Amino acid sequence: MKKIISILLLLLMIVSCKPTAGKNSDIKQTASEYGSQEDEMKYYFTATGNEPFWGLKMGNDNIVFTSLIPGKEKLVFASVEAIKAMDANIKMYKVSNETSTATISIQQLECQNSMSGAISPYKVSIEIKNNSELEAKKIGGCGKYNTDYRLHDIWVLEELNGFKVFVTDFQRELPRIEINAAENRFMGYGGCNAISGSIFYEKDLLRFTKVISTLMACAPGNKEGEFTKALQSTTTYSIENNRLTLSNPSAKLLVFKKVD
Known part of the structure; x- marks a missing residue:
């Protein structure tokens, strides 16, 4: 009899320890x-x-x-x-x-x-x-x-002030920005120096503010200055076909491609 009770207790322990992963969604909802x-x-x-x-x-x-x-x-x-x-x-x-x-x-x-x-x-x-x-x-x-969650990604520059850009326009690679929509911050590479800063977001309004960069000397003809000036002149944006377009009332300034 004791042996039977022991077996039953063991079975109960196995059932109670069964993983519950299937009951919980892999997507965790955060709340504030x-x-x-x-x-x-x-x-x-x-x-x-x-x-x-x-x-x-x-x-x-x-x-x-x-x-x-x-x-x-x-x-x-x-x-x-x-x-x-x-x-x-x-x-x-x-x-x-x-x-x-x-x-x-x-x-x-x-x-x-x-x-x-x-x-x-x-x-x-x-x-x-x-x-x-x-x-x-x-x-x-x-x-x-609530900052547009679609901005939360890494974006590599394709166009600057209406013209397609090439690696030869910069130090060693194309400029890129990584936007953290949850913290309203960004960081990246300006084409010569590392850059970072904050973003100001309202509905249909986006500004890149408090931009800072490292102080590496850039080769003549490097378009980093043109890039960072355009970035800080941005007031509006659109996202379509994995492209982020930054503009102001005067012109389309920057076009980025989303990268994984």
């Missing part, structure tokens, strides 16, 4: 106070606030407001174009649906979460009301733009 990684890929701007708790997700298709406010637990609005202030980096969105209206203001101003203490680069103010209410409820919080 602004939502999941999936939210950050779908929505270009996310914001949160306290007292009462609320959340805001803004995408190209819709704007989603959630809260603990009675009657405003979840409101979905169609996306609209921003109304921009002339004298400050403030964007205003006036939205409405069949039950509610809201005015959302996003200001580029350092903002601290009143509970977590986390610092965000944007201050958000919202005036929201149901159509049956006479006065709008005013709430505030902090937010951030």
Whole structure:
């Protein structure tokens, strides 16, 4: 009898130790106070606030407001174009649906979460009301733009100021940049020196800032200076067919090819 019990216990131990890899997805979802990684890929701007708790997700298709406010637990609005202030980096969105209206203001101003203490680069103010209410409820919080995840890669230069580039235009190889979209930073090779810096991202806006490089002397005719000047003149971008095109209102500046 004892032998049978021992065998049963051994079988139970084997079953309980069975690997559970099949139960868990290989894709790990990360989350922050602004939502999941999936939210950050779908929505270009996310914001949160306290007292009462609320959340805001803004995408190209819709704007989603959630809260603990009675009657405003979840409101979905169609996306609209921003109304921009002339004298400050403030964007205003006036939205409405069949039950509610809201005015959302996003200001580029350092903002601290009143509970977590986390610092965000944007201050958000919202005036929201149901159509049956006479006065709008005013709430505030902090937010951030979610950098386009498609930028997160290594890009090698193909065109500079409208002309195809060749290795002979630079020191030993073509310029390249590696963009870290999660940290809003980049690093790479300018055609002679190593370069690095930060990126400033808003919806449809991309700038390369705080660019620094090593101080190696470059051969005459090297186009590194032309390349870094174009990089720092960028304001907009597009991604298509594994190509990253950087431009400003005056011209197409740089075209990169995605590499693995």
